[in-house]
Amino acid sequence: MLEKYAVAGSGSRQLRTQNGIGTQRQISRSKIAGPCTAWGHPKGDWKRWTHSGWERKYIETAGDVLGAYDFHLYSKEYWAYSKESPSFDQKKKLPTPNLYEGLKNGNPYIWDFGKAEAYLDLVYAHHQATWSAPSLPVIISEFGRQGITPQKGPRAGDYLYYLYGTTVTRMWMNFMDRPEVQLTVPFILPWGDAGYARQRGQALYTRPEDPADPSVIATPLLGFYKFFQGLDGERVVCEWQQLTEAERQGLYAIAVRKGDELQILLHNALPRSLDLNLDAGIPEARIARMRWEGAVPQEYTQKTNGRWRMDFQALEKVDPSALTLAAEEVAIVQFPLVTEKPSKKMVSERFYSNQTLVDIYQQDAELTISIPDAAGDAVLVPSISAPKGFVAGTVLTVGVNGYTNSVDLGYTEGIVDLFAPVHFELPVGVLKSGDNTFTFILETPGFKWNAKIATLRADLQGQE
Known part of the structure; x- marks a missing residue:
């Protein structure tokens, strides 16, 4: 637990x-x-x-x-x-x-x-x-x-x-x-x-x-x-860059700090290996891995010579700028820090719109979030819902305070009963203190798609 x-x-x-x-x-x-x-x-x-x-x-x-x-x-x-x-x-x-x-x-x-x-x-x-x-x-x-x-x-x-x-x-x-x-x-x-x-x-x-x-x-x-018993500490901010929305679905990271050690819990849920660059400004780290190694059963009752590897200590040295995670691998990467106290602390806050399950297939959707203090970086997270995923060329566009951004939802093709968050990184200064009204437009190739903006959330980060 x-x-x-x-x-x-x-x-x-x-x-x-x-x-x-x-x-x-x-x-x-x-x-x-x-x-x-x-x-x-x-x-x-x-x-x-x-x-x-x-x-x-x-x-x-x-x-x-x-x-x-x-x-x-x-x-x-x-x-x-x-x-x-x-x-x-x-x-x-x-x-x-x-x-x-x-x-x-x-x-x-x-x-x-x-x-x-x-x-x-x-x-x-x-x-x-x-x-x-x-x-x-x-x-x-x-x-x-x-x-x-x-x-x-x-x-x-x-x-x-x-x-x-x-x-x-x-x-x-x-x-x-x-x-x-x-x-x-x-x-x-x-x-x-x-x-x-x-x-x-x-x-x-x-x-x-x-x-x-x-x-x-x-x-x-x-x-x-x-395997998880050594994961302990205060959460610190870590974020992926240059990820597609499809990769974001399958790549997980949690970072914690305890004294003079930084730990990053990683998981690659994709069915293929991934090469990662953990930019912590530290040239060497140690890693504990948990993954399946060896032959994979073709049927669930088949026994093979494969094994579930679990490292209970982080003994393997790795270059964090060239780290490879196997398919469905879990890893804890440990970094030594030069000081026990952080130079600054970041605060993350979440704000929600009161509007839910807003139709977007017949008309544009408008949702409002009230933010007391809009300073700092922001990530906008609408959750989109539809009976099935979208085909390539289906574009969701958000506009707020004169700023617009878009994402192609084709990565959801094949999903049934789609209900998933979409992430938009907003530049500093786009959001304002008070009410912010977001307009969502769904453009689909050839026909209208039965869809809703189920929820809207804004994640703001700033220094404490």
């Missing part, structure tokens, strides 16, 4: 890992969280969020009495999928376990690549619009990867554990970037009881096949937790 604590008012955050859940001993501090829904609604029809849709109504009805919002988010795969799976449909089976490729091949139940971010933006914005207050804290009390069915666990080798770990990592890193997310709990049980987790494979310990044998055997997920 990775707990994340937000420092109120500063925009900075701390990360730390711990195995355990703190309990509150005073009844007066107990609070209710909900709705604990197993599937936040990802469909393009938005039935749960329009008119009398129950997710919308839940916020409007209970948002002033809850202590927190609580969600369960699971990505679903169709590679480890067979006639043994419930409601098996051969047409849904995919040839690859890589969820980034699955997303582009019509699998709507993938939260890893922006959908979780967009969904939590929607919750935040609608709570703000309803209650004129920031969102409640958020708990993700279950999340993980479904569809490895039947969950063979250790009998299918370590590859299924590895796949589960990649999804947990991506979701964790998404949640780390959410100031309102206070607690996350991946669906990884302590040990596997006969007939349940032992077969599902999502446990730290599993039992032998012999029902009479009460002993437990450690699974690779124990090492998976251990």
